[in-house]
């Protein structure tokens with residue numbers, strides 16, 4: 001399987017080529033040149049498979065350059081009960097007889113769904129770097145969950161260093177502790193005097209310095225990484241099969257969304273033939289995606305319009321994976337995508353209402369809803385009272401919006417994107433008690449903190465990286 005860019009149809013190579021690179025040279029995102037599909041009979045065969053086998057079946061058509069046995073071994077190493085808490089890996093729980101379900105994606109090392117893909121990336125990076133005798137320095141920015149998921153995935157990986165920028169003092173205490181308590185030779189936490197957008201701009205500035213980037217083998221594991229999207233498609237299959245529906249019957253999914261990576265993986269599963277009826281995008285107050293799906297206009301929100309909310313991992317004004325979706329809506333017309341993204345880059349709206357593309361969007365099964373802080377508190381409280389189940393604020397966004405789109409007779413699977421322990425402040429505000437926390441995180445806030453403070457300055461960041469890497473030569 002070959003990959004192409006959403007903007008220019010440039011060949012980007014095979015899976016392992018796009019795994020280690022970020023944006024395509026023309027600024028677009030990597031997409032497979034076609035999406036393989038399962039027939040109804042093949043889907044029946046997948047129904048009973050354990051997670052690792054299912055992951056293999058879903059992913060291997062897109063991965064032509066890792067031998068079958070090696071890929072199986074990578075997946076076996078990744079999706080283990082010791083790492084994800086159960087043999088099911090992603091258990092499905094019914095919320096009473098409401099027809100709503102929770103697909104548990106957050107029982108991994110960092111307690112958020114990002115582990116599902118990031119753990120795979122950790123093993124896949126190690127494998128590819130070993131094979132090619134290379135090393136990489138991952139430079140990333142996090143507003144909370146990505147950083148800890150990436151660091152836990154790269155712990156002890158000899159060919160990988162992680163430089164992770166975070167906005168100083170702006171993550172939850174628990175999230176800070178998750179990252180800063182790590183005392184590992186290959187992990188560098190950098191607290192930047194600024195906000196998340198500043199961190200992201202610093203990453204961009206370093207990447208824009210082609211010489212520095214090449215000299216220090218700077219890589220990324222951000223939300224546009226194709227390997228993450230592909231690994232995430234697997235649990236839609238797992239969740240669907242766990243419902244035990246008659247062959248061909250539809251299920252709907254509701255996904256708390258920010259960068260559109262998780263829900264796009266659901267769309268990929270639907271395109272592969274999984275009977276997904278509707279895909280519901282749940283936003284918080286930062287409802288740029290809701291604006292698009294309800295009005296047909298995609299207009300990126302400038303940083304100053306993006307509010308700080310109690311579901312902070314969705315505080316995003318620009319959904320970086322959205323380009324992949326519009327590429328498919330335009331029938332892989334990269335010229336069209338290029339034109340749209342010139343508008344996006346200029347801060348102008350992309351208006352699809354009068355075009356044939358809008359009909360494609362409406363046929364795609366997507367819909368969207370949004371919620372407020374008060375909605376989240378009320379939903380956390382109600383799910384606790386009615387179903388005896390404590391959920392986190394992001395998952396609450398999903399349950400609230402999922403409920404509002406529930407169709408009679410069609411199950412609605414709501415994705416649990418984090419555990420409540422990660423966002424104890426909001427959960428306490430909702431139900432008046434502390435959420436349980438896994439024993440390994442007891443007292444984590446009191447542990448010594450390992451991080452470096454840097455000003456919001458790209459030259460200072462480059463100097464720090466250069467100093468840590470010393471004579472870096474492959």
Ligand SMILES: *Cc1c(COP(=O)(O)O)cnc(C)c1O
Pocket residue numbers: 112113114145146223256257258259260261262263313314394417418
């Ligand atoms: C990252 C994250 C999201 C948003 O996922 P996207 O793939 O960016 O849409 C939602 N909830 C939680 C808890 C997250 O960490």
